[in-house]
Amino acid sequence: MAARVVKVARPQPMTRRWTPLLVGLGVAIAHFFRNLLGFARGRQDFTVYFPEQRFVQPPAMRGMPVLVQMPNGKERCVACGLCEFACPTNCITIFPAETASEVERYPEVFDIDMSRCMFCGLCEEACPEEAIVMSRQVEIACYSRRGSLWHKQDLLVPEAELKPRLDYLRPQYARK
Numbered sequence: 001m002a003a004r005v006v007k008v009a010r011p012q013p014m015t016r017r018w019t020p021l022l023v024g025l026g027v028a029i030a031h032f033f034r035n036l037l038g039f040a041r042g043r044q045d046f047t048v049y050f051p052e053q054r055f056v057q058p059p060a061m062r063g064m065p066v067l068v069q070m071p072n073g074k075e076r077c078v079a080c081g082l083c084e085f086a087c088p089t090n091c092i093t094i095f096p097a098e099t100a101s102e103v104e105r106y107p108e109v110f111d112i113d114m115s116r117c118m119f120c121g122l123c124e125e126a127c128p129e130e131a132i133v134m135s136r137q138v139e140i141a142c143y144s145r146r147g148s149l150w151h152k153q154d155l156l157v158p159e160a161e162l163k164p165r166l167d168y169l170r171p172q173y174a175r176k
């Protein structure tokens, strides 16, 4: 049996077609006049004059991953390898070693190839020790491929500097 095509005449009221367009136009016009008024009153925050001026990024921002350095100068990492396993681009390399302290293991080598890192944050999510976190650092350009290989000593950042990110993460991952 041949199929029969039925054309349904759907009503397209003008208001339904034009409403989203008018709403968008209204938002654009409102922004235009708000900025024009701000400019007339001497508002200065339209442009950030980088690098003299820096925009303070919120803690939710994901810059390059770094290692948390404890107040005693040591890394918090216990070389469990979970971040290395979770990393989708295989840019983390860890060589674990044993230590006589109660921590038992530490990373003798902890390298991240930043040319392959995509700032996804999966390493941070996988880490059970809050030892690797996403920083606000994004200025990591270099002139050679070798320069994009960051070693443990380059990656260590004092815990106090990473506090905003650590405080932000705990509720996100239901940590205490």
Ligand code: SF4
Binding pocket: 065, 086, 087, 088, 089, 090, 091, 092, 112, 116, 117, 118, 119, 120, 121, 122, 123, 124
């Ligand atoms: S941010 Fe993503 S890509 Fe970069 S090291 Fe962590 S898991 Fe790997």
Ligand code: SF4
Binding pocket: 076, 077, 078, 079, 080, 081, 082, 083, 084, 094, 126, 127, 128, 129, 130, 131, 132
């Ligand atoms: S950074 Fe965290 S997940 Fe990665 S090896 Fe160290 S303790 Fe394990």
